[in-house]
Amino acid sequence: MSFLKTDLSKSAGTFCVLVGVTGSVAALKLPLLVSQLLQLPGVDVKVVTTEHAQHFYNSEEVSVKTYRDKDEWELWTQRSDPVLHIELRRWADLFLIAPLDANTLGKISNGICDNLLTCVVRAWDTSRPLIFCPAMNTAMWQHPVTAQQVSRLTEFGYVEIPCISKKLVCGDEGKGAMAEVSTIVSVVKQHLPKPDESPEDISH
Numbered sequence: 001m002s003f004l005k006t007d008l009s010k011s012a013g014t015f016c017v018l019v020g021v022t023g024s025v026a027a028l029k030l031p032l033l034v035s036q037l038l039q040l041p042g043v044d045v046k047v048v049t050t051e052h053a054q055h056f057y058n059s060e061e062v063s064v065k066t067y068r069d070k071d072e073w074e075l076w077t078q079r080s081d082p083v084l085h086i087e088l089r090r091w092a093d094l095f096l097i098a099p100l101d102a103n104t105l106g107k108i109s110n111g112i113c114d115n116l117l118t119c120v121v122r123a124w125d126t127s128r129p130l131i132f133c134p135a136m137n138t139a140m141w142q143h144p145v146t147a148q149q150v151s152r153l154t155e156f157g158y159v160e161i162p163c164i165s166k167k168l169v170c171g172d173e174g175k176g177a178m179a180e181v182s183t184i185v186s187v188v189k190q191h192l193p194k195p196d197e198s199p200e201d202i203s204h
């Protein structure tokens, strides 16, 4: 499976952004988000998706390598094989989870790691930025457990891009919509190394 290995090579001076996508309908924005991130100077993008997220976007519209749970098991078949979620944590200078659905929020806030995406989070080096964009139905957002879990993530040092109020796809009106792609891209831009820095140098 050497092709997966070479896929995760890092070229000097490139800032590697791993986009995690989970099962909110806001995942339909993934192709737009990826194309906007690729316009940032020196940025390379890869995607890690949950199984549920794939219902919401067309993978043919995503122009970068996308890793799924099955890739973990295809890559590791014997002791000497690389472990994909560890290769991904090494590769990424920044981890952006957009959208972060209610289910994955619950898993991450409790250390559950039952798929490729949550295993990358569980192994994440918190000296590198992890940015998350919650997205869920308003009723889910308003459940008291949501605020508890979001604050746990910020206590871990992760950066929240808060959800916004919109008329949601189910017809409800209120908080729960993912932040606009332009907002997300501008926050990522703030975390890029300054021209005279390399990713290793930036202190978080």
Ligand SMILES: CC(C)(CO)[C@@H](O)C(=O)NCCC(=O)N/C=C\S
Residues within 6 Å of the ligand: 024, 025, 026, 028, 029, 135, 136, 137, 138, 166, 167, 168, 169, 170, 171, 172, 176, 177, 178, 179
């Ligand atoms: C999909 C999009 C981006 C369209 O503007 C917006 O509605 C949104 O972020 N929804 C996410 C909230 C959600 O998952 N609702 C699920 C049930 S209502």
